[in-house]
Every structure is written in structure tokens, then in C-alpha cells.
Amino acid sequence: MSDESDRSEDRYRALFNALDDGFCIIEFSEDADGTLTDYIHIEANDGYERQTGIRNIVGMAVRDLAPAEADGWIELYGNVLRTGEPIRFERHFALVERYIEVSAARLEPASLRQVSVLFRDITARRRAEEALRVSEALARENVQRVQLALAAGAIIGTWIWEIPGNRFTVDKPFADAFGLDPSLGRDGLSLEQVIVNVHPDDKPALVAAVQEAIARGGTYAHQYRVKRADGNYYWIEANGRVELGPDGKALSFPGVLMDVQERRAVEAERDRAAAALRALNETLEQRVAERTAELMRAEEQLRQSQKMEAVGQLTGGLAHDFNNLLAGISGALERIAARIDQGRVNELDKFIIAAQGAVRRAAALTHRLLAFSRQQTLAPKAVNMNRLVGGMLELVQRTVGPGIQVEMVGMSGLWATSVDPSQLENSLLNLCINARDAMPKGGRITIETGNRWIDHEGARQQDMQPGQYVSLCVSDNGTGMTPDVIEKAFDPFFTTKPIGQGTGLGLSMIYGFAKQSGGHVKIYSEVGAGTMVCLYLPRHRGEAEEEEIREEPAVTQPARQGETVLVVDDEPSLRLMVMDLLSDLGYAAIEAADGAAGLRVLQSDARIDLVVTDVGLPGGMNGRQMIDLARVGRPKLKTLFITGFAENALLNNGQLEPGMSVLTKPFAMDVLAARIRELIAS
Structure with missing residues (x-):
């Protein structure tokens, strides 16, 4: 079988x-x-x-x-x-x-x-249909021409050419018009006798047109100049049809001659008028092009002015916020120095706490700016957005207060998304705070998730890639936004809140985070009806990762005997702080100011258990290049990169090898100590 x-x-x-x-x-x-x-x-x-x-x-x-x-x-x-x-x-x-x-x-x-x-x-059928249409159209055109010529009295005469015998027979008007013997016209002429009066310049084209018509059969039309009985040349048009025999060979070629001298004159005048019109249009087009170029230059100057205005707004806002923070830090340090001089060291805590608070606020401001510029360090993972939002509801409710009702509408069968969960939580909290501020008398916040398919047209309009996305939308029934406010909402330091109640970086941070994550953010709003802000984040093909149980940080452990750390950074003050920390913890510490100096240490016989290095280093060798060269001789070298922003190109787009980790500046010293101990012990 x-x-x-x-x-x-x-x-x-x-x-x-x-x-x-x-x-x-x-x-x-x-x-x-x-x-x-x-x-x-x-x-x-x-x-x-x-x-x-x-x-x-x-x-x-x-x-x-x-x-x-x-x-x-x-x-x-x-x-x-x-x-x-x-x-x-x-x-x-x-x-x-x-x-x-x-x-x-x-x-x-x-x-x-x-x-x-x-x-x-069906190619053969289509081509046959097309050929038939062309032939019928040409035949109709010839018939129309002859009918018009008859109506205008422009028919000169008729002929019949018996092709096998090369014998022309013409009528009397034909013979009289060209000074031929009418008796010869009745008895037959040769082709050479008929075309003897054709203008020498037109004769080659006439012969070629006749031969082409005989070869293919069917309709024929051609214009040329012929010397008539008065000795002058006139334009005529020959119209005819070649009849083919069963074997495909030409048998007869009957036709008529028409006087087209006047028609040609009219057409020539029309052509001259058209040429003049084209010249006028070209001149007009040139003037329009010059005007358009002038407008484009003006628009470019306006755009440049707007860019400079935006840069001025950005730097002005930065200067204002950082000057406030630096004033707090500088003042606290001055008071600490004064208290030490006075011997009042028991009063230092409040100034230290104030300075540390200003540092944390400066770090938060920097992170928001990095998010806006899409250069913050992200740690994306597969996230179940319903689970993340559900875990945030209690915090959101406490943050917005009892006068605001918070509800969640989570889609069943929601896809996983690839995103940095902590940044997504931060974005959600910011959106809910904005929604709260838009409802001073209370209201309702709705947090909704969904699966979205963005097609090519939608993706083009939104400046994103087409494909599948997971959406997170936060809507309120507050005051809403006008179109001009929506247009500026993502600009850094733009805020509608009173002075001192908003930095204007919340939405710009969310926009930068969404774009850096491969997604998009969109605002939908109507004055008096409320606002909805939607984040669109790329779908992750697969299951979401389980949430890690976060334990309380352990007490920093001291170094073990002989453990050595190499510190490479071009900032002396930072090297000083890190070296002092390592000394307090009992590590042997070596410092270098650039990649070349650090590499010399790493290529020596010195014991190195861990390298703490900045990514961006002077001298033509960055931190990653230094470590890659050092790993040739120390393949298991452990490294902690410290960086002020996400230098993804230097860190291979975040793809670190085993034994490598990243810590973003600024950082707390106890966090640095814990990370050093963790990497060495791993």
C-alpha cells in the first residue's frame, strides 16, 4: 500500500x-x-x-x-x-x-x-486587444480626417496602387494638380513617376513610411511637400490602407490626397503661441522658484531662531535650577567649615543632610534631562504591564489624595512589553500627578492598558516603526489643554503651573523615555473635557519575567586580605572620594587618570581584583577599549563602569560581558561599596 x-x-x-x-x-x-x-x-x-x-x-x-x-x-x-x-x-x-x-x-x-x-x-490576449484598439483608433482618425477634408473641399485626388505590378492609377484631379498626363493616370504610372515632384528633403521619410505600411498592412497616413502645377511646394497628406492577401503579402494600396497647407499654417501659428506661453510659464516658474527659495531661507532663519530660543529656554531653566541647588550645597559646605572652625562639630548633621538632599535633587534633574535627550541608562526587561500598574495603584492613590478616584482598566490577554520597569513606574506616577493637578476640585483618573497594531501610515505620522505595541493610557476629566499647549507640552522646562510648583521636565522626560525605548507618546485633550496621555511601547515576543524580590541592602562588608581595586577616572575629586572609601574598607587601591595609565597597570604583574573606571576617558582611549585590551591578558577581569550618561556605543549598546556592570553617576558611596563587594565576590 x-x-x-x-x-x-x-x-x-x-x-x-x-x-x-x-x-x-x-x-x-x-x-x-x-x-x-x-x-x-x-x-x-x-x-x-x-x-x-x-x-x-x-x-x-x-x-x-x-x-x-x-x-x-x-x-x-x-x-x-x-x-x-x-x-x-x-x-x-x-x-x-x-x-x-x-x-x-x-x-x-x-x-x-x-x-x-x-x-x-494572458499576455498574448492583452497585446492583441491593445493592437486592435490602436488599429481601430488610427482607422477612426483617418476616416475623420478624410471626412473633414471632404467637408472643407480639401481633397486633391485619389489613387490605387496595385503593388505586385507596381502600377499606380490616379484620377484626373490628382493628375491635373501635379501636372501629370491624365491618360497615363488612367493607364498606370510607376512609383518613381508619382514621387518625382516630392520635395527632396521629404522624399526619404515618405519612402520609409510607405515601406513600413506595406510591411505591416493596415492604415497609412503621412504628410510631406509636393511641387504642384504652379511650380510651388505645398503640404499634402496621403491617407490610405494596405490590403494584404491570405499569404500576408501586400496586394493593393488605395488612398486619397488632401491639401493641408492651410491647416499646417494654423498649427504652426498655434505652436508659436504655445512656445510663447511656455516661455512665459518658464519665466513665471523661475520667479516662483526664486520667491520659494527666498521663503525657504526666511523659514530656515525662523527655525534657527526657534532652535536658539529653545536652547536659551533649556539653558536658562538649567541655570536657574542648578544655581539654586549649588547655592544650597555651597552654603551647607561653608556652614560646615565655619562650625568646624568654631569647634561646634555636633551641629554638622543638618548641613550635611541639606547638602545631600540638594545633590539628590540635582541627580534627579540630570536624569530627567538624560531621559529627555534619550541618553539615560535603561535596563529593559520583559514586563507584564497589568501586573506593574496593579502594583502601583496603592502608591498612585496615596500620591494623588483621597479627592481623586483612581481606577484601572487592564486588557485581558495583554502582550508583554520590553521596557525599563523603574522608568515606566516613574512615567506612570508623573502622568498621574499631572492628571491630579488638572483636577483641583477632584475627579477621576483612569489607567488603561491595551494591545495596539500600528500600520505603516500611522507609524509614518507618529515617527515610529510599524508593528505591535502595548499601550498605557492615563486619562482625567480635568481642565484639558488647548492645541498650542499640547504642541509645547513635551518641550523642556515648559509648564503651565505657577512658579515653584513644576520644573517642566515631567512630560519631556516621559517623551524621551518612550522614544529611547523604541515607542512613542501621544496627547489627546479637549478644553473642559479632560486629557488622555498614551504611551506606546514595543511588544515583547514571549512571556514577561517574574518580578524579583528586593531584599534590604546588606551592611557593607570590608575587604578581604590583599584584595586590590584599580580606579581610573579623569576627575580628581571623584578619584579622591573613591580611593578614600576603598581605604576605609580595607582594599588596596591604585589610581590612574586616563586609559593609557590604567592599561599600563593592567598589563603589569600587579594583583587587580576589580577595575572601577569611567567610560569616557581623555587621551584617545575610552574605558571600554582599555578593558577590552586588558582582557587579552586578564580574560576574567571584573569591571565596574561608572558613567554620567548612557554611552551605549561604548558599552556595545548595553550588551555587557560576564563580570561587567554599570553604575550611573551620581551614586551614593554605600551603593558603590556594595557593588564593589558584589562584583569581587561573584
Whole structure:
């Protein structure tokens, strides 16, 4: 039975591939909502390649084959799958220069999600139809010309050319017009006698046109100059039709001659007027182009002015906030120095706490600026957004107060998203605080999650990649925003809040975070009705990671005997602090001010258990390059990179090797101590 089944399969396959028509079967894939997202070619015969020019189609998805046209094909064939109604249409395949008739029908049962597609070559039929249309159009045009000539009295005469004998017969008006002997016209003339009076410049083109008409058969029309009986040259037009015999050879060529001298004069005048109009248009176009260039220069100057205004606003806001913070830090340090001089060391705590608080606020401001500029250090992971938002609800409610009702609408079957969870929590809290401030008399905040498919057009409008996203929307029923406020909402330091009640960096930070994460943020608002801000973050293909249980930080452990740390940083004050910390913890410490000096230590025989290095170093060698060179001789060298911003290009886009870690400046010394101990012990 198996052999018989194999032979049957072989016969089927041979017949399948012997078909001249192309044939394939496609199978659709769909998402959790039942939306058709793609289809793959699961079967195709040899005729498919012959008809379409596309090779190795089996196993290929339409989104890989034709990304720009994929949505249209999915919609076209998807409608056949949904309705069960077959379709038929014609399409030109450029690869093989053919016109193909395409037929598609659903394969039953519909649960297979399969559609069969047949491709049939109709090129010959299309070309024959086109040739017939051209011939009929030319014939109609010639008939119309003759009818117009008759109506205007412009017919000069008629002729019949018996081609096998090369014998012309012309009527008396024809002979009189060109000074020919009428008796010869009745008895027959040769082609050479007929064209003897044709203008020498026009004769080669006339002969070529006649030969071309005889070769193909059918209608003929040509204009040329001929010397008439008065000795002057006049423009005439010959119209005729070559009759072919059963063997395809020309038999006869009857036609008429028409006087087109006046018509040519009118056409020449019309051409001169058209040329003058074109010249005027070109001059006008030049003036318009010059004016457009002038406007573009003015617009560029305006944009440059707006850029400088934005930079001025940014630097002004930074200077204001940092001067306040630096004043607090400087004042606290001065008071500490004064108290030490006075011997009142028991009063130092409040000034130290004030200075540390200012440092933390400066660090928060820096992180917001990095988020706005899309250069903050992110630690993306697969996140269940419903779980994250649910865990934040109690904190959000406490933050916005009892006068605001907070509710969550989480979508069932929500996809996972790839995002930095702490930054997402920070963004959610910022959005909820903004919503609270828009409802001074109380109201409702709704936090909603959803799956979103962004198509090519939507992605182009939003400046993002098309594909699947997870949305997080925070809406309120507060005061709402005007269009001009929405336009500026993401600008740094732009705020509608009173002085001292907002930095203007909240939404700009959220915008930068979304863009750096590969997503987008959009504001929808109406004055008096409320506002909705939506974050769109890329879908993660797979399950979300389980949340880690965060334990309380352990007490910093001292160094073990002989453990040595190399500190590489070009900032002397930071090196001083880190070296002092390492000394207090009992580590042996070595310092270097640049990558070259650090590399010399690492290429020596000195014991090095860990390198603490800045990423951006002077002298042409950054921290990552120094470590890569050092690992040639110390392949297991452990490294803690400390950086002021996300130098992803230097850190291989965040892809660190085992034994490497990153700590963002500024950092608390106890956090640095714990990270050093953790890396050395790992």
C-alpha cells in the first residue's frame, strides 16, 4: 500500500508541476484577536515561477516577500478567506513582463485558513486587444480626417496602387494638380513617376513610411511637400490602407490626397503661441522658484531662531535650577567649615543632610534631562504591564489624595512589553500627578492598558516603526489643554503651573523615555473635557519575567586580605572620594587618570581584583577599549563602569560581558561599596 501511495503521490506531483498555469496555496496566521497578520506560501508548482518570475516561494511569508504591499495582499486574499467568495483580477508581473490573470478561492473547511491562487498567462490576449484598439483608433482618425477634408473641399485626388505590378492609377484631379498626363493616370504610372515632384528633403521619410505600411498592412497616413502645377511646394497628406492577401503579402494600396497647407499654417501659428506661453510659464516658474527659495531661507532663519530660543529656554531653566541647588550645597559646605572652625562639630548633621538632599535633587534633574535627550541608562526587561500598574495603584492613590478616584482598566490577554520597569513606574506616577493637578476640585483618573497594531501610515505620522505595541493610557476629566499647549507640552522646562510648583521636565522626560525605548507618546485633550496621555511601547515576543524580590541592602562588608581595586577616572575629586572609601574598607587601591595609565597597570604583574573606571576617558582611549585590551591578558577581569550618561556605543549598546556592570553617576558611596563587594565576590 505504501508503494502504491508513493506512486500516486509521484503522479500527482508530476501532473501538478506539468501545468503551464502557476498554482500556489497560502495559509494565514492571526493574532489573539483573530486579526489576520500574515500568510505563508505552503505549496507551489513549477508553473508559479514561470508565470511570476518569483523563485523558491514555498515557506516565504508575504511580509518578507513584499513588505510595502503586504497589507494590501493580506486584505485582498483575507476577504476571500472570510467570505468564501472567489475573486479574479489581472496584474502585470514586471519580473517576467507578463500580464497574469489571478484567481483565488478558499479551501474548505474554512478553519484551515488556506486560499488557493491560480496564475494564468494572458499576455498574448492583452497585446492583441491593445493592437486592435490602436488599429481601430488610427482607422477612426483617418476616416475623420478624410471626412473633414471632404467637408472643407480639401481633397486633391485619389489613387490605387496595385503593388505586385507596381502600377499606380490616379484620377484626373490628382493628375491635373501635379501636372501629370491624365491618360497615363488612367493607364498606370510607376512609383518613381508619382514621387518625382516630392520635395527632396521629404522624399526619404515618405519612402520609409510607405515601406513600413506595406510591411505591416493596415492604415497609412503621412504628410510631406509636393511641387504642384504652379511650380510651388505645398503640404499634402496621403491617407490610405494596405490590403494584404491570405499569404500576408501586400496586394493593393488605395488612398486619397488632401491639401493641408492651410491647416499646417494654423498649427504652426498655434505652436508659436504655445512656445510663447511656455516661455512665459518658464519665466513665471523661475520667479516662483526664486520667491520659494527666498521663503525657504526666511523659514530656515525662523527655525534657527526657534532652535536658539529653545536652547536659551533649556539653558536658562538649567541655570536657574542648578544655581539654586549649588547655592544650597555651597552654603551647607561653608556652614560646615565655619562650625568646624568654631569647634561646634555636633551641629554638622543638618548641613550635611541639606547638602545631600540638594545633590539628590540635582541627580534627579540630570536624569530627567538624560531621559529627555534619550541618553539615560535603561535596563529593559520583559514586563507584564497589568501586573506593574496593579502594583502601583496603592502608591498612585496615596500620591494623588483621597479627592481623586483612581481606577484601572487592564486588557485581558495583554502582550508583554520590553521596557525599563523603574522608568515606566516613574512615567506612570508623573502622568498621574499631572492628571491630579488638572483636577483641583477632584475627579477621576483612569489607567488603561491595551494591545495596539500600528500600520505603516500611522507609524509614518507618529515617527515610529510599524508593528505591535502595548499601550498605557492615563486619562482625567480635568481642565484639558488647548492645541498650542499640547504642541509645547513635551518641550523642556515648559509648564503651565505657577512658579515653584513644576520644573517642566515631567512630560519631556516621559517623551524621551518612550522614544529611547523604541515607542512613542501621544496627547489627546479637549478644553473642559479632560486629557488622555498614551504611551506606546514595543511588544515583547514571549512571556514577561517574574518580578524579583528586593531584599534590604546588606551592611557593607570590608575587604578581604590583599584584595586590590584599580580606579581610573579623569576627575580628581571623584578619584579622591573613591580611593578614600576603598581605604576605609580595607582594599588596596591604585589610581590612574586616563586609559593609557590604567592599561599600563593592567598589563603589569600587579594583583587587580576589580577595575572601577569611567567610560569616557581623555587621551584617545575610552574605558571600554582599555578593558577590552586588558582582557587579552586578564580574560576574567571584573569591571565596574561608572558613567554620567548612557554611552551605549561604548558599552556595545548595553550588551555587557560576564563580570561587567554599570553604575550611573551620581551614586551614593554605600551603593558603590556594595557593588564593589558584589562584583569581587561573584
